[in-house]
Each structure stands twice: as C-alpha cells, then as structure tokens.
Amino acid sequence: MTSSNALVQVRDLEKSYGDGNAVDGISFDIHEGETFALLGPNGAGKSTTIEILEGYRDRTGGDVQVLGVDPQRGGLDWKSQLGIVLQSTGESGNVTVLEQLTHFANYYPHPRKVGEVIEAVGLSSKAKTRISKLSGGQRRRVDVALGIIGRPRLLFLDEPTTGFDPEARRQFWGLINQLKDEGTTILLTTHYLDEAATLADRAGVIVGGKLVDIGAIDDIGGHGAKVPLVRWQQEGFVKEVRTAEPSALAARLYAEAGREVDSLEITRPSLEDIYLELVGRHSRPGSAQATAEDTA
Numbered sequence: 682m683t684s685s686n687a688l689v690q691v692r693d694l695e696k697s698y699g700d701g702n703a704v705d706g707i708s709f710d711i712h713e714g715e716t717f718a719l720l721g722p723n724g725a726g727k728s729t730t731i732e733i734l735e736g737y738r739d740r741t742g743g744d745v746q747v748l749g750v751d752p753q754r755g756g757l758d759w760k761s762q763l764g765i766v767l768q769s770t771g772e773s774g775n776v777t778v779l780e781q782l783t784h785f786a787n788y789y790p791h792p793r794k795v796g797e798v799i800e801a802v803g804l805s806s807k808a809k810t811r812i813s814k815l816s817g818g819q820r821r822r823v824d825v826a827l828g829i830i831g832r833p834r835l836l837f838l839d840e841p842t843t844g845f846d847p848e849a850r851r852q853f854w855g856l857i858n859q860l861k862d863e864g865t866t867i868l869l870t871t872h873y874l875d876e877a878a879t880l881a882d883r884a885g886v887i888v889g890g891k892l893v894d895i896g897a898i899d900d901i902g903g904h905g906a907k908v909p910l911v912r913w914q915q916e917g918f919v920k921e922v923r924t925a926e927p928s929a930l931a932a933r934l935y936a937e938a939g940r941e942v943d944s945l946e947i948t949r950p951s952l953e954d955i956y957l958e959l960v961g962r963h964s965r966p967g968s969a970q971a972t973a974e975d976t977a
C-alpha cells in the first residue's frame with residue numbers, strides 16, 4: 682500500500698474530540714506533483730485531517746507521514762518546506778501587505794520575490810495598504826500569498842477562495858496552475874466543485890469522517906456516474922433516459938416524431954451533480970456507510 686513517490690501517506694487516521702470520531706479511519710496518499718482535493722460537507726472532517734497533516738493537531742490513531750516525517754515530530758526544517766493557507770483568515774495586523782510578506786519571506790531559505798507574489802495574488806495596487814484596511818477577499822489573498830512566499834514543496838490550501846469574487850477566483854486558478862507547472866504538490870479543500878474539477882488531479886470525498894470515494898477527478902462516483910441524461914417532452918410529459926449513446930436516442934426520437942423533438946436536452950452530470958448524489962447516498966439516516974475500499 683506504500684508508494685515510493687508519495688509525499689503524504691495517511692493510514693487509518695482517526696481523530697476523536699470526545700464523543701465519536703470526527704475522522705474515522707481514513708487512508709490516502711498524495712503523490713509528488715499532484716493536486717489532491719479533499720471534498721465533503723460541513724463537519725465531514727476535512728480541516729481536522731489537513732490540520733493533523735500540518736502538525737497543528739495531534740491524531741488519536743493511525744499513521745501519518747508528510748515529506749517522510751510524522752507531523753507530530755516535524756521540526757523547523759520540515760515546516761519550511763510546507764505552505765499553509767488555513768481556513769480562517771490570519772490576523773488583520775497593522776502592517777502593510779508588503780511589510781507582512783517581506784517579514785515572512787525572511788523565515789524561509791529560498792523565498793519567492795515579494796513583489797512577484799503580490800502581483801500573482803492581484804494585490805499590487807494594495808501593496809502599501811495596511812492589512813486591517815483590506816476587504817475580506819483581499820485579506821484572503823494575503824493568506825494565499827503567505828502560503829506560497831516560502832516556495833513550498835507541499836502546499837495546503839483549506840478553502841482558499843472563500844470570499845473571492847469570480848474574477849479573483851479565476852486569477853487564483855491561474856496561479857495554482859503555475860505552481861503545479863513548477864512541480865508543487867497541493868492538498869486542497871473546497872466547497873466549489875468547479876474549482877476542484879479545474880485544479881485537482883485526484884479527489885477524496887469524506888462524509889461523517891469516512892472516505893466514501895477516492896480516485897481521479899473523472900472517476901469520482903464510479904462507472905455509471907457520468908452517463909449522459911437525455912430529457913425531452915412528449916405528449917405533455919417530461920421524459921428522461923440515461924444512456925451512453927445519447928445521439929442515437931436523439932436520432933431515434935427525431936425519426937419517430939418526424940419533426941423536432943420538444944425541449945430536447947442532453948446533459949452530462951457535473952462533478953457537483955455526482956458529488957451531491959454521493960454525499961446524499963452516504964448521509965441518509967440508516968445508510969450503509971460504505972467506504973471507498975468497499976465500493977472500489
């Protein structure tokens with residue numbers, strides 16, 4: 682089960698805060714150079730998992746290796762190879778964006794150029810503004826800048842684009858693609874499924890502390906999940922059929938009708954559709970909490 686190029690190895694991870702396990706026996710690897718998304722509803726256990734990997738939280742059980750080190754024993758040298766964007770925005774501070782980044786750049790052996798990072802997160806016009814005077818979305822960009830200033834080998838992004846406007850989110854995606862091209866390994870949590878579909882190579886879906894699916898983004902949900910849906914109207918009723926050959930069905934309907942088929946639509950389930958189905962299935966009271974291993 683151990684793979685040689687895994688920068689992150691998680692085996693049977695458990696975390697209990699007292700009553701029941703918030704993280705209940707999850708296992709996954711993150712390989713060098715890949716972007717891995719942890720997906721799941723509020724309270725699923727994503728932040729707890731990511732904080733254990735960052736060394737901010739101790740685990741209750743299982744084994745974890747990050748860059749070959751148990752995070753509970755990670756020293757400064759280990760920490761300097763990590764970039765961390767926590768879920769909550771950092772302190773607003775009375776310093777400017779430029780001052781804050783220059784200060785943090787000094788902690789790292791090979792930091793990026795401060796000006797380049799400020800430009801990459803779209804804050805050039807705010808470089809000399811105090812962080813306390815920035816908007817929520819602009820402060821979030823400072824968090825992202827602080828996460829990448831040290832040129833991390835492994836970058837943790839916990840809901841990095843919360844509060845970003847759509848343009849800033851696209852700009853952030855461009856930045857992440859640049860980091861990926863440079864070989865940065867990334868662990869991302871996000872509630873934006875389009876963000877996960879755009880950025881991640883693989884994903885794990887956590888529900889109630891258990892990993893219910895894991896795989897390449899296109900494989901999440903299993904074989905049947907991406908089968909297109911053909912919908913049309915016939916004699917006043919909406920009809921729906923899932924088929925791997927939607928054009929053939931559309932052609933047959935057209936031939937049978939002898940004219941345009943009313944309200945004909947062919948749609949493919951998005952990652953969000955597949956995710957919602959998966960989470961719904963595993964969240965239902967009394968549902969068998971099948972794990973990724975069970976369904977693989």
Ligand SMILES: Nc1ncnc2c1ncn2[C@@H]1O[C@H](COP(=O)(O)OP(=O)(O)OP(=O)(O)O)[C@@H](O)[C@H]1O
Nearest residue numbers: 698703704721722723724725726727728729730768
């Ligand atoms: N410090 C804590 N003390 C007690 N319980 C906690 C603590 N932190 C998290 N929990 C609980 O652990 C569970 C998992 O929380 P976690 O923050 O890991 O979820 P999440 O998947 O990151 O959710 P979100 O999408 O809302 O950020 C939740 O039920 C939460 O209430």
